[in-house]
Amino acid sequence: MTSATRLSKDDWIAAAIDAIEHGGIAAIAVEPLAAGLGTTKGSFYWHFTNRDELIAATMQRWEELATGAVIASVSEVADPMDRLRQLLRVVFGHAREDRIEARIVLAPFDVRVSPTVERVTALRIEFLTSLFRGLGFGRATAAKRARIAYAAYLGHLRLLLDTTQTSADAPTTTRTSTSATRAYAEELLRVLTSPA
Amino acid sequence: MTSATRLSKDDWIAAAIDAIEHGGIAAIAVEPLAAGLGTTKGSFYWHFTNRDELIAATMQRWEELATGAVIASVSEVADPMDRLRQLLRVVFGHAREDRIEARIVLAPFDVRVSPTVERVTALRIEFLTSLFRGLGFGRATAAKRARIAYAAYLGHLRLLLDTTQTSADAPTTTRTSTSATRAYAEELLRVLTSPA
DNA sequence: TACCAACCATACGGTGGCGTATGGTTGCAA
DNA sequence: TTGCAACCATACGCCACCGTATGGTTGGTA
Numbered sequence: 001m002t003s004a005t006r007l008s009k010d011d012w013i014a015a016a017i018d019a020i021e022h023g024g025i026a027a028i029a030v031e032p033l034a035a036g037l038g039t040t041k042g043s044f045y046w047h048f049t050n051r052d053e054l055i056a057a058t059m060q061r062w063e064e065l066a067t068g069a070v071i072a073s074v075s076e077v078a079d080p081m082d083r084l085r086q087l088l089r090v091v092f093g094h095a096r097e098d099r100i101e102a103r104i105v106l107a108p109f110d111v112r113v114s115p116t117v118e119r120v121t122a123l124r125i126e127f128l129t130s131l132f133r134g135l136g137f138g139r140a141t142a143a144k145r146a147r148i149a150y151a152a153y154l155g156h157l158r159l160l161l162d163t164t165q166t167s168a169d170a171p172t173t174t175r176t177s178t179s180a181t182r183a184y185a186e187e188l189l190r191v192l193t194s195p196a
Numbered sequence: 197m198t199s200a201t202r203l204s205k206d207d208w209i210a211a212a213i214d215a216i217e218h219g220g221i222a223a224i225a226v227e228p229l230a231a232g233l234g235t236t237k238g239s240f241y242w243h244f245t246n247r248d249e250l251i252a253a254t255m256q257r258w259e260e261l262a263t264g265a266v267i268a269s270v271s272e273v274a275d276p277m278d279r280l281r282q283l284l285r286v287v288f289g290h291a292r293e294d295r296i297e298a299r300i301v302l303a304p305f306d307v308r309v310s311p312t313v314e315r316v317t318a319l320r321i322e323f324l325t326s327l328f329r330g331l332g333f334g335r336a337t338a339a340k341r342a343r344i345a346y347a348a349y350l351g352h353l354r355l356l357l358d359t360t361q362t363s364a365d366a367p368t369t370t371r372t373s374t375s376a377t378r379a380y381a382e383e384l385l386r387v388l389t390s391p392a
Numbered sequence: 393t394a395c396c397a398a399c400c401a402t403a404c405g406g407t408g409g410c411g412t413a414t415g416g417t418t419g420c421a422a
Numbered sequence: 423t424t425g426c427a428a429c430c431a432t433a434c435g436c437c438a439c440c441g442t443a444t445g446g447t448t449g450g451t452a
Contacts, residue, residue: 006418006429023305026222031409041411042430051410099305106302108357109219109295118358144383147355154354155347161304162314187340194390202399202448227439237441238400246441 007039009047009057016058017100024103025113028055052112059116062104066120071127080134085189087131091153092185102157125150132192141196149192156184203235205243205253212254213296220299221309224251248308255312258300262316267323276330281385283327287349288381291356298353321346328388337392345388352380 015037019027030051034040048054073090077083094101105117128146137145160181211233215223226240226247233239244250269286273279290297301313324342333341356377 029409030411040431042432044430045411046429049411102304106304106354108298108302108354114358121355121358140379141383144380145387147380148348148384148387151348151351151355152344153347154351155349158302158304158350159317159343159347162310162317183336184340184343187337188344191341191344191387191390194387225439226441236401238402240400241441242399247439 007037007043007047011037012044012047012054013058013061016054017062020058020103021099024107025055025058025110028058030054055112059104059113062100063116063120066101067123071124080131081193084131084135084193088185088189092156092181098157099161102161105154106158121150135193137196145192149188152188152192203233203239203243207233208240208243208250209254209257212250213258216254216299217295220303221251221254221306224254226250251308255300255309258296259312259316262297263319267320276327277389280327280331280389284381284385288352288377291349291353291377294353295357298357301350302354317346331389333392341388345384348384348388 012033015033016028019029019033019036028051030041030044034044037043044054048057074083074087077086104113105120107113107117125146128149129142132142132145132149133139135142208229211229212224215225215229215232224247226237230236230240240250244253270279270283273282300309301316303309303313321342324345325338328338328341328345329335331338
């Protein structure tokens with residue numbers, strides 16, 4: 001994995017994204033990252049002018065990942081109800097692993113992060129709103145339900161971290177989507193689509 | 197405010213809680229706090245053995261505040277439906293100011309914080325569950341709705357921070373409970389109490 | 393009023409991270 | 423095979439913070 005080859009900008013960004021999992025953007029620190037990559041600051045400061053530039057690049061990369069994947073994986077489904085169901089399935093299935101998502105999306109008050117997160121948030125809520133509109137809800141109701149749905153997702157993301165971290169073993173066996181989580185998602189779907 | 201008198205342990209804890217608003221537990225740093233209090237480390241290390249002890253004390257204090265107030269302010273209402281309504285009103289009214297709550301409750305992965313937060317979380321969800329049971333929902337449904345309700349609260353807490361921070365003026369005019377927030381809370385109440 | 397305990401200031405050494413400077417390597421291209 | 427550009431290592435100074443050591447103050451009590 002740590003091949004003795006030379007590094008690219010993207011290698012640093014990838015390492016930065018990994019680091020987020022264990023300490024948020026605060027963990028995007030040059031010297032620890034260099035150590036992890038088996039190199040030194042000398043390399044880093046050739047590719048980047050400073051730490052903030054890496055953080056910016058990392059956020060940009062995350063934004064691409066965050067917007068592209070999920071929505072795409074859903075938009076192929078035709079029926080609106082099935083789309084929403086599918087979305088919840090995907091999103092709540094992933095949630096357990098997505099520590100990175102959690103760290104970025106739950107972390108407030110950081111100017112280097114918030115613009116990106118706010119864009120992603122807006123986009124996701126818009127997408128959800130269109131879903132609810134497709135289900136026949138009026139404009140205002142759809143907007144509110146979308147917001148509730150996304151808030152519930154965020155909260156769920158946070159709540160998952162409680163039980164997860166205690167056992168530091170965490171085998172690669174992604175035991176995602178516990179039956180409890182499934183039940184939660186189904187109930188959420190139920191209440192969110194209850195008649196206006 | 198910064199009277200030239202001597203300081204107590206509680207003064208440091210109070211300062212620590214304030215500091216959380218502008219940087220989370222990371223902002224509970226001895227020297228900055230000392231400067232803010234108009235004193236020096238000398239004082240601090242007389243009252244506490246080290247930084248972690250202050251953090252622990254601060255979390256303990258927050259736990260008291262977090263559990264006591266809200267639940268008490270609600271339990272005087274008789275009718276279950278009104279209780280829930282009242283709870284949402286209180287909680288969503290406060291939310292905008294409660295940056296501190298947000299920073300503590302949304303921050304994961306910190307061993308010095310998580311045990312406290314997890315206790316508070318469990319307690320609140322239990323309380324919510326009993327509310328839903330009081331509304332006539334069965335055990336399982338009540339538990340799920342409670343979890344959804346709390347997740348929606350957490351997510352809402354996070355979403356509020358987006359719009360809030362941009363304008364750094366933030367006058368003391370607690371413009372809490374925007375009409376948008378009210379509408380959100382009402383819709384949330386509606387979907388959460390929709391028939392099983 | 394003299395003293396002791398509570399409380400605080402100052403100075404120090406240590407750590408971890410940032411950014412710069414400067415001098416290697418390495419590999420491809422002429 | 424030499425040479426230059428890309429890439430990396432090492433060493434340095436700086437800053438913010440932690441914790442210790444040590445020597446003041448201060449205020450109440452004997």
